Every structure is written in structure tokens, then in C-alpha cells.
Amino acid sequence: MSKHLLLRGVHKRIRHALRRKKPFSLVRIGDGENIVLAQKSVWSIRKVMKQKWARKARRGKKGVTLPNLKLRNEMVRSIRRATVVGILPKNDRNIRAPRYLKRKLTKKVFNYYKLKPKLTCHACVNRFLARRRSFWRMLRKYRVLIINKHPKKLKRILRRRPYRLKIRGTIAFSHYRHMRRAVRKARAMKNRFDVALISCGVNAVILAPRIAKSTGKVAIDFGKGTRRLAR
Template sequence: MDHRKPFSLVRIGDGENICLAQNSVWPIRDVLKEPWTIKANHGERGVHLPNIRLRNELVQGIRNANVVGILLLNDTRIQAPKRLKRILTNKIFTHFNLSPRFTCDACINRYIPKYKAFWDVLKNRRVLLISQHANEMKRVLVNKYSLNVTGTILFSDYRQTNRVLKEVEMLKNKFDIVLISAGVNAVILAPKIALRTGKVALDFGQGHKNFMKSRTV
């Protein structure tokens, strides 16, 4: 942020893997059998499958991101079958020839809210929030952490992507960093926002749940 350069972080978990597997490493019929997909198609994940355009945008998001979070090979933190985690990520990355220059733990969003250093970085920065919980997040960040939240954008579904990107561009002179809690869609939004605005965009996932209850160290 000090150098005013674009930066984006995205994270790949089981949901992203399932969306990326469509007609690549899995046939659509197998994707549609997954419990995650069934929930998604009942409106619980912000996407509906099959959606090959979504898959392709996720691939592009991974290519454009500065840092890509991936799960540990022996991950036990994500409540999903092992076959849907790092094993599937590796197959997908091989299929699409994805080789991120920088990677980190996909669960980084669970840890960083617990550290005072993270909040110190955000102090004196203008923060934009994108989430279906954006207004609730703002109240906590302002009242508990004294952050300068200059904007909130509600987002709950992939079909809102273009509208949200337009809103972000209109606000590009009013924020330094955007925290995105939008499920799978954050992998699409974060790199596009960073490239279009020159700002920092983080796929924050369910990190908002952690900072609403966390104790910093």
C-alpha cells in the first residue's frame, strides 16, 4: 500500500476446487453429485453449477493473483473430504498449467485477524468491504478496531459481479484496501479489483467471523 501498487491474494479450498473441476478433471455429472454443489444450487454458496464461464474466470483469477493460498497436503482444518482438498487442487493446477509464483496457506484468513500486527497495518488506511455481511463487518471494524471503513458493497451471488466491479471503480479514489468475503467469487473479484484500481484486494473468506470474536495477540 505504501508503494501504491496493485496486489491481490486469493485462496483455493474445496468449493473453488469443485467449481474448477467442471469439465476439466471431472465430468459435470460428478460435480453435480457433490453435497457442496447441491447446497450451491439451493442458493447457499453464491454460485450455481454447472457454469463453465465461472470456471474460466476462476482460472484467470488464479493466473492474475499475486499470491495464491492453497491447502496443506495433510489439512484437517477444512471440513471436507480429503479428495476435495489439496489432492484435487494439484490435479486442477496441472490440467490448467497453473503455477503461482507465490503461495501461502489457504487458511491465512483464519489466523491473521488474531494478530495485532495485521490491524496495525490497516490503521490509517481507507478500507472497503465487499460481502453480504458488509454492514455488520463495518460496525465491528469501526467500533472494535477503530478502522476507517470508507465504503461497503453488498455481494451475495456471482451474477452481481459486473455490478460490484463498476461500484468499486467508482470508489477507487476512496479506499486503499478491500477485504472481500464472497466465497468462491472472491477469486474472481480480488485480482480484477487490484488490476482495475491499483489497490490491494484480499480474499478474506470467513475471516470476518474470526475478527468478530477474536482476541488479538
């Protein structure tokens, strides 16, 4: 039976993993991840491709190209490996997406794949953490790796006040096809960082557990938490 963590609980688990130098991965399941998982499982490919998110993905705007069953299967495996899995509450108002693409669809795909995470939290935990000064104070003590589309821009922001983080590496990532390269680079840098902040859409669900496993570090699917930062 899964245990649902509040924000304080997630913060505590991250802090514990960092202090003990234990691998830890946090992933989050929103509408995009639900659509990827629904491919040829609870929905037909035709129904998936009718969704606005999927059409944007086909045009190269989501960092993945659908349909893609390999991506779907990798995501399922990564959810099983993740330390904590963020899911949306039943009446979510944080994510701008039709209701049928949110918790209702998560329940369907999780039941289909028999996904039963031991630890869950709110899928918008990244946004909540970004607002907590205590979160940034904690990260200040550790070496950070940034993975996203424009990592150098984010590096400049996070090195300044009020964050003042020690950024020890960056990896540019804009599409699913960069997955192997990103994991390989993170593995090569494992002695230079303690925690990876990953913002690369649905790809982060696959990337975070892989990096945690291959480096023994903390890997956080930080998503749009970066949009909450002071510029």
C-alpha cells in the same frame, strides 16, 4: 518455480503494496474453488454435481449456481492474475471437507490448467491474519472497502475496538451475478479506499484480482476470516 510464503511473508507483501500504492491481490483455493475448477476438466459435470457443496450451490447457498463453465474459466484466469494464491497443505485439518476435495484435487486442476502461481501461501491465511493484532494495526493506517453479503454489519464491527478501521465504503455482494456491478462500483470508489476486504465465497477468487487490476489497490480474499472477529 513458486515460492511459498509463511504468514509473516504474506503480511510483509501486503504492507509493501499498501505503502508503495501498488496493486496486489490475494486469493485462496479451498474445496469449493476446487469443485468449480473441476467442472468438465478433471471431473465430469455429473461427478461434480454429486458433491454436497455443488448441491448446496444449486440450491442457492454458495453464491454461485453450478454447473457454470463461465465461472470456471473466469476463476482460472483470475488465479493466473493473482499476486499470491493460497493453497491447502497436504494434511490440512482446518477446512471441514473430505480429503479428496482438498490438496489432492487442487493438484489435479492446477496441473490440468497449467497453473503455476509465483507466490503461494496457506489457504487459511485469512483466518491466521484475523488473529494477528499487527495485521489490524497495519490496516488502521489505511482506508478500507468492505465487500460481502452484509457489509454494513461488518462495518459496525470493524469500526469498533479492537479494530478501529477507517471504513470508507461498502458493497453488498451475495451472488456471482453481482460481479460486474461490484467491480464497477469499486472502480468508481478507487479514490476513496486503499484496501478491499472481500468475503463472498468462491466469487472472491475472481473479484480480488479484478479489483486490484481496475483500481490499482490491495484486494484480499478474506473469506471466513470475518468469523474470527470479536463481536
